[in-house]
Amino acid sequence: MSKKIGVFVCHCGTNISATVDVEKVAEEAKKKNPGVTYTTTHKYMCSDPGQKLLRDKIKEEGLTGIVVAACSPKMHERTFRNAAIKTGLNPYHVEISNIREQCSWVHKDKAVGTTKSIDLVRMMTEKTRKDKSLKPIKVHVTKRALVIGGGIAGIQAALDIADGGNEVILVEREASIGGHMAQLSETFPTLDCSQCIMTPKMVEVAQHENIKLYTWSEIEAVGGYLGNFDIKIRKKARSVDLDLCTGCSSCWQVCPSKKIKSEFDMGLGNRTAIYVPFPQAIPSKPVIDRENCLLFKDARKKNIPPNDSKVCRKCIDACPIAPVKAIDYSQEDEIVEEKVGAIVVATGYRELEDGLYGEYGGGKYKDVITGLQFERLASASGPTDGMIKRPSDGKEPEIIVFIQCVGSRDPSKGCSYCSKTCCMYTAKHTMLYKHKVHHGHAYVFYIDIRCAGKSYEEFAQRAIEEEGATYLRGRVSRVYQKGDKLVVLGADTLTGSVVEIEAEMVVLASAMKAQDDAGEFARKLSIQYDKDMFFSEIHPKLKPVESSSAGIFLAGTCQGPKDIPEAVAQAGAAASKVLALLSSDELEREPVVARVDRQLPPVFSTCIGCFYCQKVCPYSAIEQEDIKARDGSVIKTVARVNEGLCQGCGLCAATCRSKSIELAGFNDEQIYAEINAVEFN
Amino acid sequence: MRIGYYPGCAITTGSSSEEYGTSVLRVSQVIGPELEEIHDWNCCGASSAHATNHKLSTALSIRNISLAEKYGFKEILAPCPMCSQRLIISQKDVADDEKLKKEVEDAIEMPCNSGVKILNYLELIKNYCMDDIAKNLKKTPKDLKIASYYGCLLVRPPKVLQFDDPEDPKSMDEIVKAIGAKPVEWEFKTNCCGGGFTLSRTDVVLKLTNDILEGAVEAGADAIAVACPMCHANLDMRQKKIEKEYNRKFNIPIVYISELIGLALDLGAISLGLNKHFVETESVVNAFS
Numbered sequence A: 001m002s003k004k005i006g007v008f009v010c011h012c013g014t015n016i017s018a019t020v021d022v023e024k025v026a027e028e029a030k031k032k033n034p035g036v037t038y039t040t041t042h043k044y045m046c047s048d049p050g051q052k053l054l055r056d057k058i059k060e061e062g063l064t065g066i067v068v069a070a071c072s073p074k075m076h077e078r079t080f081r082n083a084a085i086k087t088g089l090n091p092y093h094v095e096i097s098n099i100r101e102q103c104s105w106v107h108k109d110k111a112v113g114t115t116k117s118i119d120l121v122r123m124m125t126e127k128t129r130k131d132k133s134l135k136p137i138k139v140h141v142t143k144r145a146l147v148i149g150g151g152i153a154g155i156q157a158a159l160d161i162a163d164g165g166n167e168v169i170l171v172e173r174e175a176s177i178g179g180h181m182a183q184l185s186e187t188f189p190t191l192d193c194s195q196c197i198m199t200p201k202m203v204e205v206a207q208h209e210n211i212k213l214y215t216w217s218e219i220e221a222v223g224g225y226l227g228n229f230d231i232k233i234r235k236k237a238r239s240v241d242l243d244l245c246t247g248c249s250s251c252w253q254v255c256p257s258k259k260i261k262s263e264f265d266m267g268l269g270n271r272t273a274i275y276v277p278f279p280q281a282i283p284s285k286p287v288i289d290r291e292n293c294l295l296f297k298d299a300r301k302k303n304i305p306p307n308d309s310k311v312c313r314k315c316i317d318a319c320p321i322a323p324v325k326a327i328d329y330s331q332e333d334e335i336v337e338e339k340v341g342a343i344v345v346a347t348g349y350r351e352l353e354d355g356l357y358g359e360y361g362g363g364k365y366k367d368v369i370t371g372l373q374f375e376r377l378a379s380a381s382g383p384t385d386g387m388i389k390r391p392s393d394g395k396e397p398e399i400i401v402f403i404q405c406v407g408s409r410d411p412s413k414g415c416s417y418c419s420k421t422c423c424m425y426t427a428k429h430t431m432l433y434k435h436k437v438h439h440g441h442a443y444v445f446y447i448d449i450r451c452a453g454k455s456y457e458e459f460a461q462r463a464i465e466e467e468g469a470t471y472l473r474g475r476v477s478r479v480y481q482k483g484d485k486l487v488v489l490g491a492d493t494l495t496g497s498v499v500e501i502e503a504e505m506v507v508l509a510s511a512m513k514a515q516d517d518a519g520e521f522a523r524k525l526s527i528q529y530d531k532d533m534f535f536s537e538i539h540p541k542l543k544p545v546e547s548s549s550a551g552i553f554l555a556g557t558c559q560g561p562k563d564i565p566e567a568v569a570q571a572g573a574a575a576s577k578v579l580a581l582l583s584s585d586e587l588e589r590e591p592v593v594a595r596v597d598r599q600l601p602p603v604f605s606t607c608i609g610c611f612y613c614q615k616v617c618p619y620s621a622i623e624q625e626d627i628k629a630r631d632g633s634v635i636k637t638v639a640r641v642n643e644g645l646c647q648g649c650g651l652c653a654a655t656c657r658s659k660s661i662e663l664a665g666f667n668d669e670q671i672y673a674e675i676n677a678v679e680f681n
Numbered sequence B: 001m002r003i004g005y006y007p008g009c010a011i012t013t014g015s016s017s018e019e020y021g022t023s024v025l026r027v028s029q030v031i032g033p034e035l036e037e038i039h040d041w042n043c044c045g046a047s048s049a050h051a052t053n054h055k056l057s058t059a060l061s062i063r064n065i066s067l068a069e070k071y072g073f074k075e076i077l078a079p080c081p082m083c084s085q086r087l088i089i090s091q092k093d094v095a096d097d098e099k100l101k102k103e104v105e106d107a108i109e110m111p112c113n114s115g116v117k118i119l120n121y122l123e124l125i126k127n128y129c130m131d132d133i134a135k136n137l138k139k140t141p142k143d144l145k146i147a148s149y150y151g152c153l154l155v156r157p158p159k160v161l162q163f164d165d166p167e168d169p170k171s172m173d174e175i176v177k178a179i180g181a182k183p184v185e186w187e188f189k190t191n192c193c194g195g196g197f198t199l200s201r202t203d204v205v206l207k208l209t210n211d212i213l214e215g216a217v218e219a220g221a222d223a224i225a226v227a228c229p230m231c232h233a234n235l236d237m238r239q240k241k242i243e244k245e246y247n248r249k250f251n252i253p254i255v256y257i258s259e260l261i262g263l264a265l266d267l268g269a270i271s272l273g274l275n276k277h278f279v280e281t282e283s284v285v286n287a288f289s
Helices: A022-032 A048-061 A073-087 A100-104 A110-129 A152-163 A194-207 A250-254 A294-302 A314-318 A371-378 A422-436 A456-465 A518-525 A564-582 A612-616 A651-655 A668-676 B018-028 B048-052 B054-070 B081-096 B098-108 B121-136 B171-178 B202-218 B229-237 B239-245 B257-264 B282-287
Strands: A005-010 A036-042 A065-070 A094-098 A137-140 A144-148 A167-171 A211-214 A217-225 A228-235 A334-340 A342-345 A349-351 A368-370 A399-406 A441-446 A470-473 A476-482 A485-492 A497-503 A505-510 A512-514 A552-554 A586-589 A594-596 A622-628 A634-641 A661-663 B002-005 B034-037 B075-077 B117-119 B145-148 B223-226 B254-256
Touching (some): A005 A022, A005 A048, A005 A110, A022 A036, A022 A065, A022 A110, A036 A048, A048 A065, A048 A073, A065 A073, A065 A110, A073 A094, A094 A100, A094 A110, A100 A110, A110 A668, A144 A152, A144 A564, A152 A167, A152 A194, A152 A211, A152 A342, A152 A564, A167 A217, A167 A228, A217 A334, A217 A518, A250 A314, A368 A371, A371 A422, A371 A505, A399 A422, A399 A476, A422 A441, A422 A456, A422 A505, A441 A485, A485 A505, A552 A564, A594 A634, A612 A622, A612 A651, A651 A661, B018 B254, B018 B257, B048 B054, B054 B075, B054 B081, B054 B098, B081 B098, B117 B121, B121 B171, B145 B171, B171 B257, B202 B223, B202 B239, B223 B229, B223 B257, B229 B239, B254 B257, B257 B282
Parallel strands (some): A005 A036, A005 A065, A144 A167, A144 A342, A167 A211, A342 A552, A368 A505, A399 A441, A399 A505, A441 A470, B002 B034, B002 B075, B145 B223, B223 B254
Antiparallel strands (some): A137 A586, A228 A334, A349 A512, A476 A485, A485 A497, A622 A634
């Protein structure tokens, strides 16, 4: 029985009808397109009356195929398919002909727009004639989530999911959770202490019955698919047994290697080789830095097991735990496997590398420091106990220069984007400085002051008007050492003059960059990233926390520069998506997936086993299947698509040399029918 | 191996900075590849030409490169950084612009396929002479501290020249070290000397060069090493005037890096042109004994 197709042409207010004669499109569709038995137009097809019209006509006219000529299928394909479901029509017989984004919005000439729309509708009608009913794929859901990264975004997402009643695995590669927020002194725009608002959350994570915490651990591999991910976690050798250790501090107090630069203090303070990154760390138990530990160095040099080295055993001797000590030199990396249904990626950012701005002497002059280093100086738990002191000689700087946009908005240094937080934290720095060094003076070089956020503008104004920071609009061309001063050469573009300031300390508002291993990590998860290596959300407006892989969500600065409130909000959003996903036992997935040909013996499959499809698949959805004879011998090895992983991109089908792969809903026959429907003049 | 030698107007015999050219050629008799002057070379198109007529300046540069190609040179040494920069930029301009390439080829009546690599003097030494220096070292100076001054043209624009770190270059310091002198850490390696403003805006040049000389002296340098005739002119020829303007005494010799290498090879101060400077170079010469 041939299909009865209905064509519904939308005006979209005047979005479409201004450049497309919609009445004519409907008329032509009925006149010329075979199979079309009903056509109409409507001012707003997506509105309730529009959808009702669609439902009514499916019933009244007995329509078995629908073409809605309207906006992009990304906008309303789901809307119209849901409307069709209500009438009992299989939704995969409903197609969208995009005459807005791909036609009316890009053309000015109404005649051209109308002709093109007529063609587009005819193409989609031809495809609809060949549409088959498809059934959604059902997948089982493992009701646990994985959160990768234990900064503020990861912590917030983990807590929200755990509070919702689901088990959460939180993996952090450092020895403690807390991330960059734990390093900050005070936070804008309220100047409340970062530690005071952060550490209670960290404790909550540690004590939450639904959260399983892996610190000093990294994601080794991610397999499986939406609802059923298989995770391999590498628990790096900590050399300390977390169950036995009480965090009594005996070990690190006796450690003789005391001059190792502390990563937490951004190199401004020192730590020991067996150490807890900071006093409020969670877990508050140490780790041995094997690179710098005398025992491990000796063992490497002599090529002996660490336990056999006698160079220094002070920490294990000092450990009061008995009979088995909590320190274990022979510990090795361990791979743990976990199954989860959803993943939140919250792997954070890193600060722009020091040496990139040779002209500012970053990395060369001790008193040119970065924003995060200033945070550590200003922090009460930092290396100077919160006093602003120069790293070179411990002197209190009386003149301090802050340079904004160091890296950010500078394509020549590889960051064309705005890091978004620097205007605010620089304003905050000038205040913290002024609160601690009353007689000092702060200068700020800026390009623009971008303080868009609740109470943000007022905060920046306060730095200028009440706290007396001198804001100079212009770039700094050079910073060089002259005696014990740093000469800052810059321009003040508002007065058109050249400025030369003899400063005692310079703070660079360094750009927020994606983690060094972001690309490699994204490939591990099969998620996409942008030109700056930040992970990509699938839609910048309507799907801001969804990654390109189903079931994997993004939170915090791994997706782009953002401040704490934004990271927290995004983490909450990601958590709510995870909770929705984990709320049912089974998930329905779009059946638009690829399928590799299967036939009766002796052919079995037209697949020739070249596995080019496996190479191009961005989602690792192609598996190899051995077709075996009764005796178990392999007859041939062919490709198979894992429906759970497949995202229906069609790359495999396009690549397949023997035309053995078909994408449901987009098979060759349908695509050719569309192309052949174009009238070429 | 032979390399095409392109002197350019500033360092050719009889010009204002001939001691640079003389010392480069004198040194090349002892170490490094054979230098052979490109027959019938012409102006590189710097100064007035490239400021007034892009096509003319490009054609002038490219003619020299095409000549080198015609004589079978794979590489050209242009010791004056203004020349090396002009040659490299012109090479890039024609490579990027088919139309310009055609026009230039018509004007010079030669093809320009630009397979020739342009070297500045530091690059030549670094690429071909470091081992030779070590082998032929005759005299090493006693405690001679040198401020290596690169100026702007050797390293900029970095995207086109792709030579050394544009903010903190090191190649000249390595050569200074190789001849046994001590490079000082200082802050003015790539500061502007005022360049072509030397005649039109002497006031600007005096301020900029004063900063450079002061920086070198404060860093404890006994002499400043350069590889650019323009830098040399501004720091050496103008030094008396700077001293008068700022009422101070520097008396710091400004020497070409080629002259320093020559002294280390014991080639004789006069044959290297060290008697042709405005600021006496005796202290530097005497350090090599």
